[in-house]
Amino acid sequence: MTKQAVQLSLPGFEQAHGGWRAEYGRQIGADRTIRNRSGVEIKPLYTPRDWNGDAFLENLGFPGQYPYTRGIYPTMHRGRTWTQRQLIGLGTPADYNKRVRTILDAGATAISLIPCNSVFRGNDCDEVDLPLLGTCGTVVNTADHMDQALDGVPLGNISTAMNDPSPFTLLAFVLAVAKRRGIPWTSITGTSNQSDYISHFIANHMFYRLSLPGARRVLLDHIEFCRAYVPGWNPVSVVGQHMQQAGATPVETMAFTISTALQYAQDCIDRGMDIDHVLRRFTFFFDISISFFEEVAKFRAGRRIWARLARERLGAKDPGSWRFKFHGQTSGVDLTVQQPLNNIARVAVQAMAGIMSGLQSLHTDAYDEAITTPTEETARIAVATQNILREEAHLCDVIDPLGGSYYVETLTDQMEEEMMALIGKVDEAGGMYKAAEAGLIQAMVGQSALAFQEKVESGEEKVIGVNCYQADNVAYAARPTERPELERMQQHVASFAAYKAARSQTDVNRALDTLKRAANSEGENIYGRIVEAAEVGITHGEIVSLLREELGFGHPLVVV
C-alpha cells in the first residue's frame, strides 16, 4: 500500500538519470502522454526511484505466502500447470456427448458444459424459436438430458465446470445423474460458473434470471447446500468477465469483482456461516485483455487486495481463504472480424498475460470467435496456443517472471491504489448489492465503454485492420457456418414434449408444490428442494418459472 519509499543509495544515479532524461527529451521531441485502459499514466522508463523492493515481505513475499502477490501456491506453474479448460457446448445432449468423449479420449481431466442461450434465459426448448436452439450451447433441460450428455463420463473422477447461473439447475441435474449411477456426491468436484448474479445484473447478462433478492437467497442456499452435501464443489465463482466485456476498465473490473466477493462473503457471515468454510471455495473468473502489462498488474494487485481484505476485513484465518484462485478467458472483445487470423496472435498475447499473472485455469478463444461459433479445428489451434506457450516458450519455468520489474511493480501498486479507491466508493454506497441495485456501477461501466470506443473511433487506440493497416484486409473465406440441424433439433423438442406428457402429473405437482412452499418459507433451503425436483424429473424451465413467480423475475436495469 502507500508508503514512504526508502531511498536506496545509488551513487551516481541522479546524474546518470538526468543525462538519460535530457537525451531522451532531445531525441523524442514533444512526447505524448500515454495512459493505459484504466487511465494510469505510463512513463517511458521506470527505475529504482519508482520501485525499489522495500517492504518486500509486506507487499510481495514469496509464492504461496501472504499476501500472495507472486502467486497463491509455492510451486505455481512449475509444479502443476494451469488447467486447460475449454468451454464447450453445442447442439443436443447427444452432440455434446460425442464432443466431450473426444476431449476425454485426448486426455482431458476437466470438462465444461455451456448450455444453450435458451437455458440461460430460463426457458425449456419448447418455449423458444427453433432456429436459435443449440446454436450457442447444449440444450439441457432435464436430468435425463444431462444423463445423455454425460454418458460414459466418469463423474466421480473428473472436474466439471457448469455454466450454471442461479438457480443452479444444471448441478441439480448432475447430482440426480450421480445418484442414479450410484456415485456419491462427496466425490463430485467442479465449479458453478456464472453463479455471480450481481455481475449478471450489472452487465445485463442473459444469465440474469431471478430478481435481486431472490437470486441473493438462492445463492446463499446453494452455498450452504454444497458445503453440507457436495463439499468438493465450488459453489461461487465471482465473475469480472461480464463487466470487462461490457466496457469496464481493468481497474474497475477488479475492484467491482472484489467488492462483489466481499458482498457474498458478508452475506454468508450474516447467515451465520463460518467464513473460512465459505471462502476456501470461492473462485474468480476474468477476461484477459490484450493490454499486456496492465492485465498482469491487474491480477497481481487483485491477488494482494483479496488476501488482505479476506484476512483483515472478513476475519478469515485459514490461508486457503486468502488465496485468490482465478480462471482466465482471453477476451473476445479484442478480437476482430477484419484479418481474423491475426486473432491467433492476439489470443497468444492475452494468454501470456494470464499465464504470467499466475492463473489457475485458462480458456483461449478460437480465432474465428468474432465471426462465428468456433469449429473443432479453430478450437484446436486455441488449445495448441496454450501448449506452445507452456512447452516451447517455457513460460512455466519461473514463478511470477515479471515480479521485480520496476514497471510492473509500480503499475501493480498504482492500480492497487485505484482499485482500493473504487472499492471504497462501493463501500460508501452500501456495498455491491446496493450499488448495483441503484445503477451506480452500470453508469460507470457504460461511461468507460463509450470512452474506449471514442478512442478507437478517433484512432487514439489502434486496432489493426479496424482503424489502421486496413490495406491488409483481404477477403477471408470463412467456412460455411455450422448450425444444428433443424430436423434433429425438432426431434429433440418433440421427444422433450413426449417426456413431459408421460410424467405423472401428480408427482410433478407435488414436487412443484414442495418447491413453492420452500420458496415462501425463509428458513428452508430452497436449493435442496431444487435438487429433489430435478431428481423426480421436473424440467429446468418449470423450476425457473416457478421461482420467478415466487421470488420475482430478474428484469435488467436500464442505465443509458
Next chain:
Amino acid sequence: MTACGLNPPARVLVTKIGLDGHDRGSRIVAAYLRDAGMEVIYTPPWQSIPAVVKLVLEEDVDVVGISSLATDHLIVPKLADALREAGLGHVGIIVGGIVPDDECPALLQAGVSAIFGPGSPRDDIIAHVAALAAKVRDVKNAEFREIAQ
C-alpha cells in the same frame, strides 16, 4: 432542420430480440445516434417479436436497429415478416453485431437494409440510418397526404 437532417428528428428503435444479452454494442450505437440528433427508443435485451412490433407502431419509429452477437440474427426474418403483417413493412431494419458472411444474404433478402459488423465506423452507421430514415419518412408523408385529401 435538426442535426440528423430530418425534421422532426429520425426516430430509431435500438433493441435486441431473442436470447442473448450482450448489450455493449447496442448502448454505444444508441448513444451515437442520439448524439447525431436522433430520437432513440432504447430497450434492454430479450424483447419478443410481438413486443417489438407493438413498440414500432406506438412510437412511430422510422428505423429498427437489431443488435445480435450470438445467433439471434437468425430470427430477424421472422421479425421482418411480423412487421409487414402489421402493416409496418415500410419501416427500415438494420442489424449490427456478428453475422457470419454466409448468413447475410438471407437477412438482406428478408428486408434488412444493412448489416454492420464489428469495427464499422460510427459515421457510416449514422449516415446509413439517416438516409434510411429519410426514405421511410418520404413513404410515411406520401401516405399521410393521401389520407389528408
Next chain:
Amino acid sequence: METGGNAADLIHRRVCARTGHAAVIGFTGAPGAGKSTLIDAYIAVLRGGGRRVAVAAVDPSSPLGGGAILGDRVRMRRHALDPNVFIRSVASRGHLGGLSESIHRVVDVMDAAGHDVIIVETVGTGQSEVEVAEIADICVVVNAPNMGDDVQAMKAGVLEIADILVVNKADLPLAQRATKQLRDMLKLRRNRQNVAILETVATNETGIDALGTAIDGLLANRAADKRKSRERRMRRLIAQAASRLAHDRMRDLADAMLDELAHKAATGEIGIAEAAKQALSLIRP
C-alpha cells in the same frame, strides 16, 4: 403530433370533436423517484378495472444536437403486449413552450382514440414540465426518500401543482422523514391544505390501490370544470403559439429594423417593452 405544423393541425382539428372522454393524469417527479415503475403498477390497477390506458412519457432532448434516448417505456414492461395500453415516448425537443402544445395534441389524439385514462409522465424539473403537468386533470408528484435533500430542494412550482403527493419507495429507511418534510412544506401553503400524501412501494404494489382510489375520488369532484379548464388551457397555448410565431417572424425580419430598435433600447432611448411593441407592429401581417 409532437412536431406541430399544418399536418398536425389538420389531424388535431379532426379529432377534437371526439375528445373530452378521457381522464388525464400527470405524473411528475425527479429522475430516480420511480415514476415509471409506479405508473406501471398504476396501469395494472386501471387494467384490472377494464380501462383502456395511454401513456405519453416525456424525456428531455439533449440541448446539443437535439437527440434523445427514450428509455422510460421499458419500465412499463408488464404491458408490453397489452393492446389496450398504448405507450408513446415524447422527446421534449427543447423548443420554447412548444412541448405543452404538442403534448396537448398528443393527449387529444389519445383521447379521441378512445382511451379512458391518459397518463402524462414528465421529469419534474423546469418550467416546461410544470406547464405540461397542467394539462392533467389530476397531477401526481412523485418523490422518493433516497433522494437526499432533493425533497427540500424540490421546485416550489412543482409542489404548487400537486393534487396528490406520493412518497414512493416507502420501504426505505428515510421514508417517514420524507413524508414529514412534505407535510411540513404543505403547511406553509394556505391553498395546499387538502393535498393528500400517499406512501407507495411500486416494486411490490404496496399503496397502488389506494393511489388509484384517491385519483378516482378527485376526478369525480372535478368532472364539472373540465371543459372550463380546457378552454383556460387553450388561451395559454394560443398565447404561447403566438409568441413563438412572433419569435420566428422577428428572426426572419430585415436586420436593419430590428438593429435600430436594439440600438435604441441599448442606449436607453426606449424601454424593452416599448421596443417589443414596435417590433410587434413591424411583423403584423
